Amino acid sequence: MTPPATGPVALLVIAKEPVPGRVKTRLTPPYTPHEAAALAEAALADTLRAVLRAPARRRVLVLDGAPGPWLPPGFEIVPQTSGGLDERIAAAFARCADGPAFLVGMDTPQLTxxxxxxxxxxxxxxxxxxxxxxxxxxxxxxxxxxAGSLVRGVPMSTDRTGALQRARLTAAGLKVRDLPVLHDVDTAADAVRVASCCPPGSRFAAALDRLAGAAR
Known part of the structure; x- marks a missing residue:
């Protein structure tokens, strides 16, 4: 049963369709492109489930690609725009400018x-x-x-992206609440670390365990 759309915030998930060879390429090796895509799909499914269970006025999947059987009901689906990740994030926020909005990616399946x-x-x-x-x-x-002035121009996918993005927020005079540090799933070592932090019933942890069992 899909929870009602209640709450002050729009929850956005920016994600890529889990297609082999297009997602989680840093997991190959040791995983094959199909195995990496299976892990990506499981991480995305866990993330969507967490968002679905949280109170929100809207739940939006900002998607590069097409939806698949991993998508539960209860989400608006909007396509990602072209351009760099900073442009795509800014455009995603612009679609939800009718109230507070909170955006996450698909790389933290330990999210609750x-x-x-x-x-x-x-x-x-x-x-x-x-x-x-x-x-x-x-x-x-x-x-x-x-979001345009707060996100556009921040260099993405570097080891200073977070610091630069936070500095952009404070430079604009915003009062910022810092949330817990989480690990992204980028490498095989990351996958093991994140799986150990996932809540019970995690599809990502189960998928990683299946792959580990098949390799034994």
């Missing part, structure tokens, strides 16, 4: 609904989730219509 449930409380202007690799796993804005 409890963590999402109160992220936009406390009178903050922005919410920032740093990633252990120097990036960020989440970004929330009380006024998402400002």
């Amino acid at each position: 609904a409890d963590l999402l449930a109160d992220v936009t409380s406390g009178g903050y202007d922005a919410w920032f989730g740093p990633a252990a690799d120097g990036g960020f796993w989440a970004l929330g804005l009380a006024e998402p219509g400002r």
Whole structure:
């Protein structure tokens, strides 16, 4: 049963269709492209489930590609725009400018609904989730219509992306709430670390365990 769309925040997931050879390429080797895509699909499914269980006025999947059987009901689907990741993030926020919006990626399957449930409380202007690799796993804005000036031009996929993005927020005079540091799934070692942090019933942890069993 899909929870009703209630709550102050729009929850956005920016993701890529889990197609072999297009997702999680840093997992190959040791995994094959099909195995890496299976892990990506499981991570995305876990993320969508967490978002579905959290209160929200809207739940939006900002997708590069086409939806598949991994997508549960209850999400609006919008295509990603062209351009760099900074452009695509800014455009995703612009689609939800009718109230606070909070965006996550598909690389943190350890995400829980409890963590999402109160992220936009406390009178903050922005919410920032740093990633252990120097990036960020989440970004929330009380006024998402400002995302263009807050996100565009921040260099993505570097070990300083998170620091630069947070600095952009504070330079704009925003009151920022810092969220817990999470590990992204980029490498095989990351996958093992993240799986150990996943909640019970995690599809990602189960998928990784199946692959480990097949390799034995």
